[in-house]
Amino acid sequence: MTTTATLTERYIAATVKGLRPETQDDVRAELEASIADAIEARLEQGEAPDDAERAVLTELGDPGILAAGYADRPLHLIGPRFYLTWWRLLKLLLAIVPVCVLGAVALGQTISGAAVGEVISTSLVAAGGAIMHICFWTTLVFVILERTGSTTTIDEWDLDKLPEITDDGVGRSELIASLVFLGIAAGALLWDRFRGFVPGEALPILDPALWPWGISVLFALIVAEAVFAVVVFRRGWSTGLAVVNTVLALAFLAWTLVLLLGGQLVNPDFLSYIVAAGGEGFAAGDAGAAGEGGVFRILAVLVGFGVAIGVGWDIVDGWLKTVRRSRR
Template identity: 40%
Template sequence: MTTTLTDRYVHAATRWLPTRLRTEVDAELRERIADTVAARGATDEAERATLEELGDPLRVAVDYTGRQPALIGPRLFFPWLRLTILLVAIVVPIVAAVVVIVGAFDGDSIGSIVGAGFGTAFDVTVHVIFWTTLVFAVLDWTNTPAGPETWSLDRLPEPQSTTSLSDLIASLIFLPVFAALIIWQHVGSPFAEGGEAIPMADPALWSWYLPLVLVVLALELGHALWLYRTGWTMATAWANVGLGLLFAVPTVALLLDDALLNPDLVAHLSWDPEVVTNAMTGIAAAVVLVSAWEIFDGFRRARRRG
C-alpha cells in the first residue's frame, strides 16, 4: 500500500488527538484536502501546494480542537513539543543504562540495580521536561524570535510509526552497547576473587545461549533498519515475532531455572539464593510481558497502516 503525502499529513495532524476526536478530524481533514486538490486539478503538485498552504499539521490539529495550547504560548508550543519528545526518547534510556552499569560495577544487589534504573529514568524524564519547558517559557516571555518553521512536507512522519527516527537512533546506540556488555562481562568483569575475574553470566552459557543472544542483537539491528526504510508491515511484524521468541523463550527458561547468573558471582557477593530466585522469576515475568507487548504492538502498527 502506497503512503501518500496526504496520509502522512493527516497522521501528523491527528496522532496526538484522543481516539474519538482523531477519527472525526481524520475524515474531515481528508475531505477538506481532497476537495481543494480536486479544485486545483488533482495533480501531485496540487496536493503539495494544498498541504503547504494548510501549514504545520500540529497547528491544524489545534484549530480542530478549538483550544489553544496554554503551557507554552502558541508561537513556541510546537517546537517545544517536538524537542521534548526527542530528548526524552534519547536521553532517558542512555542515563538509565549508565546508572545500571555503575550499580553492577559497585556490586549492588539486583533489586537495588533495577530500582535505581527505573528511579533514574523517572527523575531524568521529569528534569528533561521541566528544564526544556523552562527554557521555552523564558524564550516566550522575552518574545525571542522563534526562527523558521521546523516542519516540512518532506519530513512528515510515516503513519505506521510515530517515532521511527528515535527508534532507529535508540537501536543504533543500545544494541551494539548491549552486545559489547555481554562480551565485557566475561572478559572484563569488575568482580574478582584471587586475582581472577568472575563473569556475571554463567560461563557455560557461551556454549549456546550467549552466542545466540549476539546473533539476535545483530538481527534486531537489521530489523530496525528495515523498519526505518519500510515501516510496519505484516512481513516486519512476523519477523518481529520470530526475533522476540528467539530471545524470550530461552531467556525465560534460564531465568526460571536459575541458570543465567554465574553461581560463583552469587557466592562472591553473598546474595541470598532465595532472593536471587525471586528476582529471576520477576525478571522472567517482565520479559514475557514486554515480549508479548512488542509482538502485539508490531501487528497493531501493521494493521493500522493497512
C-alpha cells in the first residue's frame, strides 16, 4: 500500500536530496518546523489549509536555490569577485589574439602561394578556433577559481587605476606631427626620384615610370591627408570624418597593392642592384624559388601586409575616436 506525499514532504525531499548526508536531517527538521509555523500563521488568518500550504511553499521558491543556500554553493559560473577581471581579460585577449592569428595564417598562406579562397577560409577558420579556445579556457580558469573558493586577489582595484580623461579630438602636437610626417614622406619621394637612397648611386627605389602620373596620385593623397588633419584639428572627429579617413586609407592601400602586385612599384634596376650586391647565392635563391614565391615575392608580401596592417589600424583608430567622442 502506498501513500501520497504531501506538497510539503515533496518540497523538503527535493531540497535535501542534493545536500551532504550529514546535513540532511538537520535541514529537514528546520524546514518542517518553519513551514509548519508559516502555514499555521496563514490558517489563523482564515486561509484554507491547501491554499496556505501552496502559498508558503511558493514563497520559499525553487528548492534547488534553497538547497544551494544551505550548502553555500554558488549558482553562477563567475561571481562578482572575479567577474570584472574575467571580462576585462577576455575582451583584451579577443581584441589581440584572433587578429594576430588571422594575420599570421594569412601571411603564411600567401607566402606559400595558396589560392585566395584558401587563404581566406584557412585564416577565418584559424581565427574562429582561436576565439573559441580563448573563451573556453579563460572562462574555465575563473570557474575553477570560483568553485574552489580561491582567496586569490586578482587585479585589485585602487584609486591609482582611475583612467585619465582624454580628449578624443586632435591636439596641436598631433596635428604638427601629422604634417611633419607627411612633409617628410613627400620629401622622401622627391629625394628618391632625383638623388636616390643607394650610396654612390643615383638609383631610385620606386619605379621611375610612376612619374609623373602614377606618383601624382600619391602626392594627391598626401595633400588630402594634410587637409584632413587640419579639418580634424579644427572640428574634432565625427562620423563623416571617420568615413573620409577610411576612404583615404583604402585609397592609399589600393594604390600600393595594385602597383606592388603588378610589379610596377619598385624600380627593376634597383632589384637588379640588390641581386648583384647579394651575390650569386642570393640571386640563385631568388631564381630557383621564383615559381614558389622567391625572395622578392616574399618581401613584396611582407610589404603588402605591413601596409595593410597600418591602414587597418588607421581606420580602426579613427572610428574608435569617433565613437568615444559621440559618447561624451
